[in-house]
Amino acid sequence: MTTITAQPTMTDDYKLLTPGPLTTTRTVKEQMLVDHCTWDDDYKAITQDIRANLLELAHCDPDTYTTVLMQGSGTFGVESVLTSVIGTDEKVLICANGAYGERQADICRHAGIAYTLYREPNDRIPDAGRVETILDEDPSITHVSMVHSETTSGLLNDIESVARVAHQHDCTMIVDAMSSFGGVDIPVQAWGIDFIVSSANKCIQGVPGFSFIICNTAKLEASRGKARSLSLDLWDQWDTLERQHGKWRFTSPTHVVLAFSQALREMRAEGGIEARHERYARNNRMLIARMKTLGFGTYLHDHQGPIITTFTYPQGVSIDFADMYAFIKERGYAIYPGKLTEEETFRLGNIGEIYPEDIERVTELFTLYLAERGLLAACTGNEDIATVLDAMRAAGESAR
Numbered sequence: 001m002t003t004i005t006a007q008p009t010m011t012d013d014y015k016l017l018t019p020g021p022l023t024t025t026r027t028v029k030e031q032m033l034v035d036h037c038t039w040d041d042d043y044k045a046i047t048q049d050i051r052a053n054l055l056e057l058a059h060c061d062p063d064t065y066t067t068v069l070m071q072g073s074g075t076f077g078v079e080s081v082l083t084s085v086i087g088t089d090e091k092v093l094i095c096a097n098g099a100y101g102e103r104q105a106d107i108c109r110h111a112g113i114a115y116t117l118y119r120e121p122n123d124r125i126p127d128a129g130r131v132e133t134i135l136d137e138d139p140s141i142t143h144v145s146m147v148h149s150e151t152t153s154g155l156l157n158d159i160e161s162v163a164r165v166a167h168q169h170d171c172t173m174i175v176d177a178m179s180s181f182g183g184v185d186i187p188v189q190a191w192g193i194d195f196i197v198s199s200a201n202k203c204i205q206g207v208p209g210f211s212f213i214i215c216n217t218a219k220l221e222a223s224r225g226k227a228r229s230l231s232l233d234l235w236d237q238w239d240t241l242e243r244q245h246g247k248w249r250f251t252s253p254t255h256v257v258l259a260f261s262q263a264l265r266e267m268r269a270e271g272g273i274e275a276r277h278e279r280y281a282r283n284n285r286m287l288i289a290r291m292k293t294l295g296f297g298t299y300l301h302d303h304q305g306p307i308i309t310t311f312t313y314p315q316g317v318s319i320d321f322a323d324m325y326a327f328i329k330e331r332g333y334a335i336y337p338g339k340l341t342e343e344e345t346f347r348l349g350n351i352g353e354i355y356p357e358d359i360e361r362v363t364e365l366f367t368l369y370l371a372e373r374g375l376l377a378a379c380t381g382n383e384d385i386a387t388v389l390d391a392m393r394a395a396g397e398s399a400r
């Protein structure tokens with residue numbers, strides 16, 4: 001007997017299948033019920049503890065690396081690094097294969113920072129050999145920057161090889177690991193990454209409000225005076241955190257910081273990055289396997305990361321995303337529109353407080369949607385929902 005476990009109910013209490021903000025635990029949210037002052041030693045100790053914890057997660061030696069916390073969303077963190085560490089007589093090579101790589105070029109244009117843009121299509125990764133050629137041909141390039149998990153497509157870039165080439169050319173390596181840090185293990189120091197950026201509301205599973213930057217301390221110190229912005233001055237932010245032992249330079253997002261501290265504790269209790277990666281990767285494998293039985297394909301054929309997946313629609317079937325979105329959200333899950341210009345797609349994230357049960361439930365809802373709109377046979381070649389669900393479960397189980 002096949003039954004559908006998802007109950008179609010109207011609710012505001014839905015889960016987010018988006019790459020951040022994402023679904024957090026009740027215990028993380030409960031930390032925000034406290035109004036904390038920022039000048040006491042106990043609050044500063046929380047900030048210092050977060051900074052030390054992040055260094056540990058990045059596998060960095062505290063003698064050579066340091067953590068800076070920066071108010072604002074993730075982009076503020078990326079903008080802080082780019083506008084603070086690249087001098088007026090320096091130049092950055094941006095390797096881009098999606099919207100977040102393009103955003104780095106946007107930031108440079110706004111700030112008047114010299115840059116070269118090396119573009120790959122959304123489904124291809126920047127190639128270290130190509131980076132090497134570009135650096136050989138243009139000795140004025142001093143920095144290399146790229147995205148790790150390109151959330152536009154869900155692709156995971158090879159930052160290790162590019163960082164190696166950057167270092168061989170004495171270039172500073174900058175990485176936007178916004179949607180991967182904490183969900184994918186990154187040996188930051190061993191790979192020679194000098195600045196890596198992520199934010200509170202992605203794989204650490206906190207709420208939005210600040211970003212964090214793990215910095216090669218010597219390179220950070222050398223950037224003093226280069227910043228083009230007061231609020232986003234990375235060196236100055238660090239200097240205050242250091243001199244005042246965890247005091248933020250301007251108003252600290254206290255509720256977000258307390259929630260983040262709890263999120264770090266919960267991450268440790270889960271088993272750290274390794275366990276979290278395992279859970280995300282399982283979610284991702286199950287999701288792709290189950291969606292494929294409904295005729296949804298993956299946009300990527302190589303380099304699919306474990307964070308978010310871009311899905312293509314079943315061949316020859318016309319599906320209204322807004323209608324599908326509303327149907328699924330009413331039943332408990334927010335899905336995500338596509339961000340590609342060349343193809344009709346949508347995305348499903350599988351990070352946050354999301355477990356195999358959620359993957360099962362949401363893929364059942366897709367099945368129910370197709371059945372209710374009379375599209376099931378066109379998508380799967382089968383009219384019988386019970387048969388489709390059985391096939392989907394079998395595929396999901398073998399992908400676990």
Ligand SMILES: *Cc1c(COP(=O)(O)O)cnc(C)c1O
Binds near residue numbers: 019073074149176
């Ligand atoms: C989420 C994200 C960002 C930051 O986006 P914000 O909306 O500013 O938080 C930057 N880069 C990548 C790859 C991301 O996934």
